[in-house]
Amino acid sequence: MEKDKLKDKGQLPEEDMAMLMKCQEEVARLMKEKEDMVRLLKEKEDMVRLLKEKEDMVRLLKEKDDMVDLKKGKVEETQQIVDEEKYRLLKEKDDTIVTLKKEKQEMVRSLKEKEDMVSLLMAKEDMVDLKKVMVEERQRIIDEGNDRLLKEKDDTIFRFTKEKEEMVRLLKEKEDIIRLMKENGDVVRSIQKEDMVNSENGSIKDKKQTTDDGNDRLISEKNTIVVRLTEEKEEMIRLLKEKEDTIRLMKEKEDIFMSSKEKEDNKADLKKGTVGNIKQSTDEDTDTSTKEKGDIIRLMKENEDYNNTIMKLKLDLEALKSLHEENCKLLESKKEDIIKLLADKEDNASMILQLKQDSLTKENEDILRLMKEKEDGNSIIVKVKLEMEALRSSYEEACKLLESKEEDVVRLLADKEDNASVILQLGQELEATKRLHETHSQQLETRASQVKEELEHRIKEVELMLEDSIKRKREFEEVSKSRIQFWEQKGIVVNQFVGLQVQNIQDLRLCSVSVRHEILNCQKRWLEELAGLGQNLKVVTNAAEKYHAALEENRKLFNEIQELKGNIRVYCRIRPFQPGEDEGSNSVEYIGDNGELILTNPTKQKEGGKNFTFNKVFGPTTTQDMVFKDIQPLIRSVLDGYNVCIFAYGQTGSGKTYTMMGPEKATEKEWGVNYRALNDLFNISHARRDMITYELTVQMIEIYNEQIRDLLGGGGAQKKYPFVCPNWLHRIVVCVCFLYVLC
Numbered sequence: 001m002e003k004d005k006l007k008d009k010g011q012l013p014e015e016d017m018a019m020l021m022k023c024q025e026e027v028a029r030l031m032k033e034k035e036d037m038v039r040l041l042k043e044k045e046d047m048v049r050l051l052k053e054k055e056d057m058v059r060l061l062k063e064k065d066d067m068v069d070l071k072k073g074k075v076e077e078t079q080q081i082v083d084e085e086k087y088r089l090l091k092e093k094d095d096t097i098v099t100l101k102k103e104k105q106e107m108v109r110s111l112k113e114k115e116d117m118v119s120l121l122m123a124k125e126d127m128v129d130l131k132k133v134m135v136e137e138r139q140r141i142i143d144e145g146n147d148r149l150l151k152e153k154d155d156t157i158f159r160f161t162k163e164k165e166e167m168v169r170l171l172k173e174k175e176d177i178i179r180l181m182k183e184n185g186d187v188v189r190s191i192q193k194e195d196m197v198n199s200e201n202g203s204i205k206d207k208k209q210t211t212d213d214g215n216d217r218l219i220s221e222k223n224t225i226v227v228r229l230t231e232e233k234e235e236m237i238r239l240l241k242e243k244e245d246t247i248r249l250m251k252e253k254e255d256i257f258m259s260s261k262e263k264e265d266n267k268a269d270l271k272k273g274t275v276g277n278i279k280q281s282t283d284e285d286t287d288t289s290t291k292e293k294g295d296i297i298r299l300m301k302e303n304e305d306y307n308n309t310i311m312k313l314k315l316d317l318e319a320l321k322s323l324h325e326e327n328c329k330l331l332e333s334k335k336e337d338i339i340k341l342l343a344d345k346e347d348n349a350s351m352i353l354q355l356k357q358d359s360l361t362k363e364n365e366d367i368l369r370l371m372k373e374k375e376d377g378n379s380i381i382v383k384v385k386l387e388m389e390a391l392r393s394s395y396e397e398a399c400k401l402l403e404s405k406e407e408d409v410v411r412l413l414a415d416k417e418d419n420a421s422v423i424l425q426l427g428q429e430l431e432a433t434k435r436l437h438e439t440h441s442q443q444l445e446t447r448a449s450q451v452k453e454e455l456e457h458r459i460k461e462v463e464l465m466l467e468d469s470i471k472r473k474r475e476f477e478e479v480s481k482s483r484i485q486f487w488e489q490k491g492i493v494v495n496q497f498v499g500l501q502v503q504n505i506q507d508l509r510l511c512s513v514s515v516r517h518e519i520l521n522c523q524k525r526w527l528e529e530l531a532g533l534g535q536n537l538k539v540v541t542n543a544a545e546k547y548h549a550a551l552e553e554n555r556k557l558f559n560e561i562q563e564l565k566g567n568i569r570v571y572c573r574i575r576p577f578q579p580g581e582d583e584g585s586n587s588v589e590y591i592g593d594n595g596e597l598i599l600t601n602p603t604k605q606k607e608g609g610k611n612f613t614f615n616k617v618f619g620p621t622t623t624q625d626m627v628f629k630d631i632q633p634l635i636r637s638v639l640d641g642y643n644v645c646i647f648a649y650g651q652t653g654s655g656k657t658y659t660m661m662g663p664e665k666a667t668e669k670e671w672g673v674n675y676r677a678l679n680d681l682f683n684i685s686h687a688r689r690d691m692i693t694y695e696l697t698v699q700m701i702e703i704y705n706e707q708i709r710d711l712l713g714g715g716g717a718q719k720k721y722p723f724v725c726p727n728w729l730h731r732i733v734v735c736v737c738f739l740y741v742l743c
């Protein structure tokens with residue numbers, strides 16, 4: 001029909017028609033080949049199914065193997081339980097050993113504590129030794145003080161001896177003076193004898209008598225002084241003796257200290273020797289402390305004695321002082337007397353001179369002699385005077401010495417007081433240390449008793465623990481024996497079970513061998529079948545290659561046809577009149593089969609119609625399916641990689657939306673081009689899903705007033721071009737174009 005129509009219209013040449021026919025025949029052939037291919041594909045699917053069945057068989061075999069493995073695992077589990085039980089028993093043994101070791105460590109620790117206690121005791125003893133050293137140091141200081149005192153005493157003794165010598169010398173001088181005075185007396189007596197012989201001048205005799213009396217008085221006074229000096233000398237000797245006694249006492253004191261030191265050393269040695277036995281040492285300490293107490297009391301007594309002697313010495317010194325003062329007073333009075341005597345002597349001398357002048361005569365020579373004698377006496381008196389002055393100076397010096405001695409004695413007394421205070425302090429310290437030592441020894445005793453008790457208690461505890469551990473060990477041995485028996489029985493049962501399992505395993509092995517044989521047979525069969533399938537597949541692949549080649553050829557031919565039809569096609573669809581529209585105002589005069597269209601203006605029919613030519617004109621009766629059938633090849637060419645653009649163009653209400661989408665609530669029959677195109681494409685992609693995977697996307701745009709709007713985008717009608725177009729969209733672009741003509 002179409003051929004005839006073409007012939008009638010004379011639009012297509014015969015060659016083209018022949019080509020088209022050939023193409024149609026070729027297409028039919030290809031369709032047949034396609035059917036063959038579909039059949040082959042079905043066979044292929046069967047092969048795949050068989051392969052799946054084979055896989056299931058393999059899976060079953062694997063499951064069987066797993067079962068065998070599970071049984072093996074069970075046997076291993078029982079073995080593992082036995083091993084675990086053994087391991088637990090061994091662990092318990094190890095734990096008991098560890099506890100015993102810990103107990104041992106505890107014992108060692110307690111022993112170490114004991115050792116520490118002993119070391120502490122040693123340290124305390126060292127402290128006591130240190131205190132002793134301190135005491136010794138103090139004693140040394142005291143000894144040094146004593147030595148110093150002794151030296152001072154020696155010095156004082158030396159001074160006293162010197163003074164003694166001085167005194168002796170003075171006494172000698174005094175004796176000389178006395179001797180001279182006696183001689184003077186003799187001289188005076190001879191003068192008196194001469195006077196008696198002459199008895200001329202009585203006044204001279206009286207005067208001589210007075211001088212004699214003065215001389216006698218002086219002699220008596222000198223004698224008294226000498227007596228006093230001798231007394232003082234004796235007193236000094238007594239003091240020296242007392243000093244010697246004090247020195248002796250000091251030496252005794254030193255000896256006592258030395259003995260106490262030796263005792264302390266002995267004590268230290270004893271302590272060192274008795275470190276292990278604390279009680280004994282404490283007893284010794286108490287003994288020594290009592291001895292020390294006795295020594296201290298004795299020393300205190302000695303100290304008191306010393307104090308008494310010092311007091312006595314003080315009193316003696318005071319007495320000596322008073323004596324010295326008296327002596328000094330006497331010396332002063334003597335001085336005055338001597339001065340008086342000298343004055344008398346001068347008077348006598350003047351008297352003698354007068355007598356000399358008076359006598360003039362006879363006794364001139366005697367008088368001269370007497371005068372000479374008197375001059376001699378005067379010179380002797382002068383000498384005596386000088387001696388007296390010397391004596392006075394010596395007395396002053398002696399007084400000074402006494403004063404210095406007093407100071408020394410005071411200093412010595414102060415030192416003694418200091419020493420006494422030091423001794424008291426030492427005594428107090430000794431008492432304090434003794435008390436401390438006693439308290440410390442008591443503490444040590446209590447501590448030792450406590451430690452002893454603790455140790456006894458610990459020893460008891462350890463003994464109990466040892467007994468417990470022995471009991472536990474026995475119990476553990478019993479339990480282990482019973483457990484070993486139990487586990488031996490269990491082992492027998494397990495061995496029996498294992499034997500059964502081994503038999504089962506052997507059976508399973510046999511089964512598995514048979515299954516393996518079956519599998520090998522199956523594999524052989526499958527290999528044979530696969531070889532057959534491979535051959536078939538080769539055939540299929542050859543056929544598929546041919547099919548692909550045919551498809552390629554078909555596509556080429558189809559595209560050639562499309563090109564021949566025209567790459568740009570313009571269709572016209574004329575919609576039917578809608579209800580309410582005037583059918584009389586129809587402007588379509590003629591619709592040709594080859595796209596001819598003649599339109600006339602109903603108001604100006606005289607002017608004639610206007611001719612239009614399209615690729616095709618769809619009349620008002622044309623259905624949606626008919627329109628899509630014409631467009632379908634173009635849409636399918638998209639799947640071959642061609643870009644296709646279809647768009648609808650026309651005035652408002654001309655039917656663009658109807659053609660592209662369909663009416664509102666459209667049925668499948670009323671679907672527009674878009675729905676149908678997508679449905680067709682989805683069907684093809686589904687049919688070819690095993691070979692090709694298609695990705696389909698849709699984009700709907702509207703061009704209105706020269707502006708492009710994305711109809712499916714989020715922005716809706718508001719979103720204007722250029723909107724973002726994803727890359728993948730460029731692979732397949734479906735654009736439906738239509739030219740509409742409103743009838």
Ligand SMILES: Nc1ncnc2c1ncn2[C@@H]1O[C@H](COP(=O)(O)OP(=O)(O)OP(=O)(O)O)[C@@H](O)[C@H]1O
Pocket residue numbers: 574575576578620650651652653654655656657658659663
């Ligand atoms: N071929 C047809 N058969 C039956 N009814 C049709 C056909 N074409 C269009 N119509 C009807 O004509 C009316 C207008 O059509 P449509 O809305 O598709 O026009 P339009 O060109 O899309 O208008 P606009 O540009 O204003 O959107 C609609 O009621 C539609 O149902």
